[in-house]
Amino acid sequence: MSRGILAPSDWRRPSVRRTARVVHGVLLVALFCVGLGPMLWLAKAAVTPTQDTLREPLSLWPGGFDFANLATAWTRVEIDKYFVNTVVVAAGAWLVQLLVATTAGYALSVLRPKYRKVLTGVVLATLFVPGVVLLVPLYLTVVDAGMVNTFWAVWLPAGANAFNILLVQRFFDGLPREVFEAARVDGAGPYRLFWSVVLPMSRPILGVVSVFAVVAAWKDFLWPLLVLPDPDLQPLSVRLPALQQYVELDVFLAALAISTVIPVALFLVFQRLFLKGDALSGAVKG
Amino acid sequence: MILDTRPAAPAHVPRARPRRGPRIRGGGLASLVFLLPMLVVFTVFSWLPIGQAVVMSFQQTNLVSDATFVGLENFRTVLSDPLLWTAVENTLWFAFLALLFGYPVPLVAAVLMSEVRRFRGLYGALAYLPVVVPPVVAVLLWKFFYDASPTGVFNTLLGYVGVDALPWLQDADLAMPALVLEATWAAAGGTIIIYLAALTGVAPELYEAAEIDGAGVWRKVWHVTLPRLRGVLLVTFILQIIGTAQVFLEPFLFTGGGPANSTTTILLLIYDYAFANSLGGDYGAATALSLMLAAVLAVFSAVYFRLTRGWGTS
Numbered sequence: 001m002s003r004g005i006l007a008p009s010d011w012r013r014p015s016v017r018r019t020a021r022v023v024h025g026v027l028l029v030a031l032f033c034v035g036l037g038p039m040l041w042l043a044k045a046a047v048t049p050t051q052d053t054l055r056e057p058l059s060l061w062p063g064g065f066d067f068a069n070l071a072t073a074w075t076r077v078e079i080d081k082y083f084v085n086t087v088v089v090a091a092g093a094w095l096v097q098l099l100v101a102t103t104a105g106y107a108l109s110v111l112r113p114k115y116r117k118v119l120t121g122v123v124l125a126t127l128f129v130p131g132v133v134l135l136v137p138l139y140l141t142v143v144d145a146g147m148v149n150t151f152w153a154v155w156l157p158a159g160a161n162a163f164n165i166l167l168v169q170r171f172f173d174g175l176p177r178e179v180f181e182a183a184r185v186d187g188a189g190p191y192r193l194f195w196s197v198v199l200p201m202s203r204p205i206l207g208v209v210s211v212f213a214v215v216a217a218w219k220d221f222l223w224p225l226l227v228l229p230d231p232d233l234q235p236l237s238v239r240l241p242a243l244q245q246y247v248e249l250d251v252f253l254a255a256l257a258i259s260t261v262i263p264v265a266l267f268l269v270f271q272r273l274f275l276k277g278d279a280l281s282g283a284v285k286g
Numbered sequence: 287m288i289l290d291t292r293p294a295a296p297a298h299v300p301r302a303r304p305r306r307g308p309r310i311r312g313g314g315l316a317s318l319v320f321l322l323p324m325l326v327v328f329t330v331f332s333w334l335p336i337g338q339a340v341v342m343s344f345q346q347t348n349l350v351s352d353a354t355f356v357g358l359e360n361f362r363t364v365l366s367d368p369l370l371w372t373a374v375e376n377t378l379w380f381a382f383l384a385l386l387f388g389y390p391v392p393l394v395a396a397v398l399m400s401e402v403r404r405f406r407g408l409y410g411a412l413a414y415l416p417v418v419v420p421p422v423v424a425v426l427l428w429k430f431f432y433d434a435s436p437t438g439v440f441n442t443l444l445g446y447v448g449v450d451a452l453p454w455l456q457d458a459d460l461a462m463p464a465l466v467l468e469a470t471w472a473a474a475g476g477t478i479i480i481y482l483a484a485l486t487g488v489a490p491e492l493y494e495a496a497e498i499d500g501a502g503v504w505r506k507v508w509h510v511t512l513p514r515l516r517g518v519l520l521v522t523f524i525l526q527i528i529g530t531a532q533v534f535l536e537p538f539l540f541t542g543g544g545p546a547n548s549t550t551t552i553l554l555l556i557y558d559y560a561f562a563n564s565l566g567g568d569y570g571a572a573t574a575l576s577l578m579l580a581a582v583l584a585v586f587s588a589v590y591f592r593l594t595r596g597w598g599t600s
Contacts, residue, residue, distance in 0.1 A: 003490045003493065004400050004401045004485075004493075005397070005400070005401060005493060005503060005506050005507060005510075006503065007493065007494070007497055010503075020401065023398060024398070024401075024402050027395070027398050027399070027402075027409070028405075028408075028409065028412075031395075031409060031412040031413055032412055034416075034471065035412035035413055035414075035415040035416055035475070036412055036415060038416070038419075038424075038427060038428075038431075039415065039419070041439075042427060054437060055437060056437070057437060057438070057439045057442055058442050058443070096327070100324050100327050103320040103321070103322075103323050103324065104323065104324035106320055107316075107317045107320035107324075108321075111316060111317045111320060113314060113317040113318075113321075119321070122333070123324070123328065126328070126332050126333070126336070128584070129336055129580065130528065130532060130576075130579070130583060131532065132532050132556060132579060132580065133336060133339050133573075133576045133577060133580045134332070134335050134336065134339070135556070135560070135572075135576065136342070136556075136560050136569050136572045136576065137334075137336070137338040137339045137342060138331060138335045139560070139561075140338070140342075140347075140349075140569065141330065141331065141334070141335055141338070143349065145330075156327060156331060157327075157331040159323070159324075159327040159331070160327045160328050160331040160332040162332075165324065189316075190320070191316070215418065218420055219420050219421050219422075221422050221535055222534060222535070222538075222557075226561065236420070236422075237420055237421075237422040237423075240422055240423065240426060241422065241426065241539055244426060249430075253427075253430070256423050256426060256427055259420055259422075259423050260419055260420065260423050263418045263419065263420060264415070264418055264419070266418070267414070267415070268411075271407070271411060274414065274418070275410060275414060275479050278414075278417075278479045278480065279479050279480060279482070279483035
């Protein structure tokens with residue numbers, strides 16, 4: 001087992017162990033309050049009548065339960081519709097990003113055309129352009145293409161993600177080339193090689209890219225706000241701030257809770273991918 | 287098997303040999319086919335718009351009439367806007383507060399967490415949880431927490447320790463720190479995970495060597511852990527600056543730039559130039575300001591990396 005700052009001999013000293021236990025206990029309580037606390041509060045508030053939440057926001061147990069909040073939010077406030085829109089936005093953005101990143105990564109890393117260095121350079125250069133520079137011209141591009149109020153306006157620009165390509169390309173670079181050679185000897189063409197050899201070997205990185213893609217789409221606010229002005233097409237993140245003005249507080253908090261469930265559930269299920277992905281992003285940016 | 291069925295004629299060898307390297311290249315056509323999605327998407331949605339941004343900053347553009355070149359007029363408009371300097375000040379203030387709140391906390395948390403021996407996964411998950419909450423939900427939730435009445439969530443907490451209710455978002459001096467507090471809560475988990483990954487890369491031998499030299503815990507942290515993290519710390523610093531310089535969501539949803547423009551940031555100003563007017567915005571001024579911001583960030587990063595070159599230990 002690897003060791004950290006404290007030596008194994010340190011750990012055998014009772015004073016060190018006691019201090020470490022206290023520090024870690026305090027840290028755990030703090031993380032619990034700060035990380036989970038607001039989520040638990042939201043879960044409670046989602047099923048609490050408005051008056052109780054307003055009068056005693058921090059009471060541990062609500063005076064009464066109002067599970068109808070969730071149903072009202074889902075049906076009358078039409079959270080169901082915005083929820084489906086969010087899923088559609090995220091699914092399309094995921095598909096486009098996966099398609100672009102895997103095909104480009106394969107071409108640049110495995111097929112290696114002569115101009116690959118130049119191409120990689122121009123792709124990576126976009127990483128250094130802050131997003132704000134693209135905002136207005138990209139908006140006008142989408143307007144000119146007549147894509148406003150279509151999901152394509154969110155899906156397609158999501159594909160232009162140099163970070164994905166970088167991740168996939170690096171992963172493909174690390175695959176053993178002997179396997180490709182063997183597949184070639186067995187008669188696999190470049191398409192077969194991509195589909196039957198490279199992709200099945202790339203599950204870990206596809207998982208990371210997928211998690212990034214879905215979460216980013218779920219979080220995005222400004223871009224869908226600009227290109228999906230029609231409320232019937234808007235995802236949750238865009239719709240929630242507008243709803244706040246004419247929905248009762250308890251129902252609104254229920255809507256917030258519903259919007260949080262999927263990302264949190266995805267995180268709990270794919271925890272390792274999330275944490276690995278963020279660590280990777282730090283490593284790559286570094 | 288394949289070898290067996292092949293006529294083992296030596297004549298094949300010279301023909302097969304040169305194909306070994308390029309064999310996997312699959313010819314120029316296959317490469318092009320695979321590159322096509324990327325080329326189309328990047329051309330239309332990245333490369334051309336970046337070029338267009340530069341052109342548009344010298345043009346008067348709206349959705350109705352044709353674009354006309356106006357030289358440096360857009361830059362002049364932006365630079366003479368009295369709100370610009372307010373926005374620059376506010377953005378710098380946001381960035382400063384974000385560093386003050388958000389830079390040391392994840393570092394301390396990560397160093398402590400790296401020493402946890404049981405349930406380390408639980409610590410990591412709890413720390414990361416705020417990152418997966420959709421930012422819009424987080425802001426709207428915190429907006430409720432910041433309720434100015436004495437029964438607001440944070441004000442109730444303050445009441446427990448005998449502090450009077452604060453007006454939070456309604457106060458020109460308090461609004462920005464309140465925004466930064468939420469932003470820090472939302473982002474710290476990601477930084478913690480990056481530091482944790484870097485901490486696992488610190489070689490145990492270095493700690494052992496320090497112990498042989500008689501170093502205690504604090505000196506090990508100071509002389510081994512922190513120097514080993516220097517490279518990562520330098521990068522997260524500049525990334526945080528670049529990120530906070532483009533802060534939009536918090537001021538937009540919490541305060542809309544108020545009270546009295548105390549939270550108007552540069553990105554909010556760009557948004558106002560381009561999109562606040564439903565009749566079609568001043569796209570030229572908006573791109574001019576975004577380009578100026580990008581240029582400042584580029585220069586800053588270049589100087590930063592120049593100055594810190596050699597600081598990051600390998």
